Amino acid sequence: MYYGLLSVSALLFSFVFIFSDKYQEKYGSGNKATLIFTAGAHFAGLVALTIINRFRLETTVFTVIVAAVSAIDFILFNICSMRALGRTNLSKYSVFSMTGGMVLPFLAGILVFQEEVTAGKIICLILMIIALVVSIKKSEIKGGVPYYIGVFVTNGLYGVINKFFTFAPFDKTSEAGYSMLTEAFTVLLAVTILLITDSREEKVRIKFDGILYMGGYGIMCAVGNYLLLIALSVLAASLQYPFVTGGVLIISTVYGFFTSKKPGKKEIISVALALAGIAALMIW
Numbered sequence: 001m002y003y004g005l006l007s008v009s010a011l012l013f014s015f016v017f018i019f020s021d022k023y024q025e026k027y028g029s030g031n032k033a034t035l036i037f038t039a040g041a042h043f044a045g046l047v048a049l050t051i052i053n054r055f056r057l058e059t060t061v062f063t064v065i066v067a068a069v070s071a072i073d074f075i076l077f078n079i080c081s082m083r084a085l086g087r088t089n090l091s092k093y094s095v096f097s098m099t100g101g102m103v104l105p106f107l108a109g110i111l112v113f114q115e116e117v118t119a120g121k122i123i124c125l126i127l128m129i130i131a132l133v134v135s136i137k138k139s140e141i142k143g144g145v146p147y148y149i150g151v152f153v154t155n156g157l158y159g160v161i162n163k164f165f166t167f168a169p170f171d172k173t174s175e176a177g178y179s180m181l182t183e184a185f186t187v188l189l190a191v192t193i194l195l196i197t198d199s200r201e202e203k204v205r206i207k208f209d210g211i212l213y214m215g216g217y218g219i220m221c222a223v224g225n226y227l228l229l230i231a232l233s234v235l236a237a238s239l240q241y242p243f244v245t246g247g248v249l250i251i252s253t254v255y256g257f258f259t260s261k262k263p264g265k266k267e268i269i270s271v272a273l274a275l276a277g278i279a280a281l282m283i284w
Helices: 002-027 031-052 061-087 090-110 117-134 147-168 175-197 209-230 237-256 264-281
Strands: none
Touching: 002 031, 002 061, 002 209, 002 237, 031 061, 031 175, 031 209, 061 147, 061 175, 090 117, 090 147, 090 237, 117 237, 117 264, 147 209, 147 237, 175 209, 209 237, 237 264
16 A cells, blocks of 8 residues: 555656746746746645545644745745755756755665665666666756755755654644645745745746646645655655665656657666666565
């Protein structure tokens, strides 16, 4: 069951990047455009999670604090993401995002949360990193290093924060209740920053396609993260995040065969390495 949840999450995350990339192409990567995207996307995620949680509002002091920290991380991640997407293509951006989302929770799971170290986990981690970076060229990442590092760190930190929420022995809400609060705080922070930002900085007029991009991103991201939280209560972070990363890489590459940008030889090699990594994770 839980590996099924991870597979669905990987499918959702495979398309999340597409929505943010399309939005950035149309509306740019300025602060105002990014904050509007963040507010709109996470409002859509909040609506989806409110329905999932049957319109119940759950709160505890611990959950509120962790959700607020997650919201700050989301804001920083979206800012770094838009700036990074303005400097590189979607596939290269995905490398930094997915690598951070895999490596930091993996290390935290082993070093902080005392999860079991197995040969399969180590082999999987090594193969996934090789699979993700095999097609990167140095010329393609120049000019935006701080934003790439920001994407790597903030996406990875979100996984660590989620693990801490499920691991910590404090009074807490359900996974859906925590996810709702995270989305609500993210919207509140984004709107607050928008209101105190000089309106003359830039003019951004969101059209119908922009609403679709925000809605698609927000709903898929919120539901995907919610499913990961459910699985995280049972599966180790050092197992879960490499599995999802490999799944995203495989699904994204398969999707590429149905677009004008067919996967090249290096992308196919990456998928083979990812499959080998997942196999090692499941066997050992």
